[in-house]
Amino acid sequence: MVSVLKRSLAILSILIIGYWLAQGLAGVPFGQDKMLVGHYYLNHVKEQTGAVNAVTAIVVNYRGFDTLGEVTVLFIASTGVGALLWRKNRKRTAKTEGSVVLTTGTELLFPFIMMFGVYIFIHGHLTPGGGFPGGATIATAFLLLYLAFTVYEIPHRGFEKTEGLAGMSYVLVGLIGLWIGGYFLFDWIWQSWHWGVNNIGRLFSGGFIPVIYTIIGIKVGTELSGIVDNMLKEEVKE
Amino acid sequence: MSISNIGIYYFGAISLVLIGLYGVLVKKNLMKILISLSVMETGVNLLLISIGYVYGKSAPILSEGIGPSQTVDPIPQALVLTAIVIGVATTAMALSVAILIHEKYGTLNIEEIRRLRG
Amino acid sequence: MNCFGCIEYIIVALMIISAVLAIEWRDLLAATVGMAAVSLFASILFFMLQAPDVAMTEAAIGAALSGAIVLFAVKRTQRFETEEEERPGWWVRW
Numbered sequence: 001m002v003s004v005l006k007r008s009l010a011i012l013s014i015l016i017i018g019y020w021l022a023q024g025l026a027g028v029p030f031g032q033d034k035m036l037v038g039h040y041y042l043n044h045v046k047e048q049t050g051a052v053n054a055v056t057a058i059v060v061n062y063r064g065f066d067t068l069g070e071v072t073v074l075f076i077a078s079t080g081v082g083a084l085l086w087r088k089n090r091k092r093t094a095k096t097e098g099s100v101v102l103t104t105g106t107e108l109l110f111p112f113i114m115m116f117g118v119y120i121f122i123h124g125h126l127t128p129g130g131g132f133p134g135g136a137t138i139a140t141a142f143l144l145l146y147l148a149f150t151v152y153e154i155p156h157r158g159f160e161k162t163e164g165l166a167g168m169s170y171v172l173v174g175l176i177g178l179w180i181g182g183y184f185l186f187d188w189i190w191q192s193w194h195w196g197v198n199n200i201g202r203l204f205s206g207g208f209i210p211v212i213y214t215i216i217g218i219k220v221g222t223e224l225s226g227i228v229d230n231m232l233k234e235e236v237k238e
Numbered sequence: 239m240s241i242s243n244i245g246i247y248y249f250g251a252i253s254l255v256l257i258g259l260y261g262v263l264v265k266k267n268l269m270k271i272l273i274s275l276s277v278m279e280t281g282v283n284l285l286l287i288s289i290g291y292v293y294g295k296s297a298p299i300l301s302e303g304i305g306p307s308q309t310v311d312p313i314p315q316a317l318v319l320t321a322i323v324i325g326v327a328t329t330a331m332a333l334s335v336a337i338l339i340h341e342k343y344g345t346l347n348i349e350e351i352r353r354l355r356g
Numbered sequence: 357m358n359c360f361g362c363i364e365y366i367i368v369a370l371m372i373i374s375a376v377l378a379i380e381w382r383d384l385l386a387a388t389v390g391m392a393a394v395s396l397f398a399s400i401l402f403f404m405l406q407a408p409d410v411a412m413t414e415a416a417i418g419a420a421l422s423g424a425i426v427l428f429a430v431k432r433t434q435r436f437e438t439e440e441e442e443r444p445g446w447w448v449r450w
Contacts, residue, residue, distance in 0.1 A: 022252060025248050028289060031293040042298065052299060055315045059319060074324070077331050084335065128411075132413050132417070139421060140421065231330070254375055315407045315410050322417055
């Protein structure tokens with residue numbers, strides 16, 4: 001009896017919240033031009049940043065500090081998962097080896113998936129994508145290796161050092177901008193050195209957007225692989 | 239009523255949020271609550287992007303034929319790009335806490351965990 | 357009959373059905389697949405709303421990695437919601 005009362009109360013409150021949300025959204029007409037700051041960003045993105053992709057220019061250049069905060073949150077989450085699930089002797093407890101199709105396909109596909117991920121984050125200022133889907137694709141390649149073989153482990157020392165170095169070099173890029181320009185994460189490649197100014201639309205342009213996206217791609221890829229690895233190993237009692 | 243022409247994308251996003259909220263309020267297993275929370279986050283991201291849509295315009299990549307006044311709004315897309323990654327990070331941490339709870343208490347039923355208390 | 361202008365209605369309906377099934381199934385393995393299906397349909401909707409960056413990110417992170425992480429957590433705890441020892445049949449029980 002108590003659960004029926006609780007369930008009907010939950011449905012009633014959900015209907016009230018839904019009606020209130022719909023009333024609020026009726027004042028925002030779907031499909032009309034409501035941009036205010038967006039027009040400024042779209043009109044000035046080619047000469048101020050050198051990127052053709054407006055979304056990645058906003059994420060890295062105009063709002064680069066928020067991206068630093070997001071990278072910090074990812075780092076804290078990865079460290080938290082590693083700290084919560086840490087035991088003294090951890091091993092993988094998978095019992096069945098993958099089939100022949102899976103192992104052969106993984107061995108053939110792994111370098112291509114890695115190359116596709118690297119392509120996504122290097123061309124972040126020209127084509128859609130950027131650092132985050134590129135890093136996630138690299139992590140998916142390592143996940144495929146985990147699923148195919150029962151004894152595979154990522155090399156922990158190398159991955160942790162790479163992740164730390166990538167995080168440090170993001171802050172280092174910002175500090176160099178502070179030293180050259182005047183504010184943290186100043187785009188010194190585009191606005192001080194003028195590298196690739198008459199090259200808009202090709203690979204060697206975009207200021208420091210490819211540099212930062214390479215750093216973010218490496219960091220996100222190694223971090224998500226570390227999360228997968230921590231969640232797969234269990235403690236083996238001798 | 240003034241909510242009659244609300245658009246199908248708003249309807250889909252709000253219903254995802256409400257379905258996830260129902261799962262959080264009613265279900266008793268901890269994993270099911272976390273799955274419903276993840277469904278709610280997907281709904282919120284869909285709502286944010288569908289606010290920035292403009293009829294007849296195209297993606298915000300300024301290639302040859304597209305000028306700066308023929309694109310949709312790029313700012314909600316930058317916000318949602320961040321939100322998706324942070325969503326998966328918090329889901330991973332919540333799941334590792336759930337694994338620890340199952341190891342300590344032996345059950346994932348929130349009413350029994352509330353009774354056991356250490 | 358061809359309705360090219362109503363494909364978004366079909367995909368929104370599929371997304372809502374799979375969300376309802378994801379929180380309703382008692383087999384947690386099936387609920388994980390439902391959650392990954394919601395992410396996949398949302399990625400298609402992001403593409404139709406002219407947002408290719410978000411579509412790629414949602415497909416790579418929401419459908420693949422989030423589903424895999426929840427699956428590993430289900431593997432380490434318990435598979436069914438309540439403590440009944442039921443074997444999974446050829447269809448998933450309610």
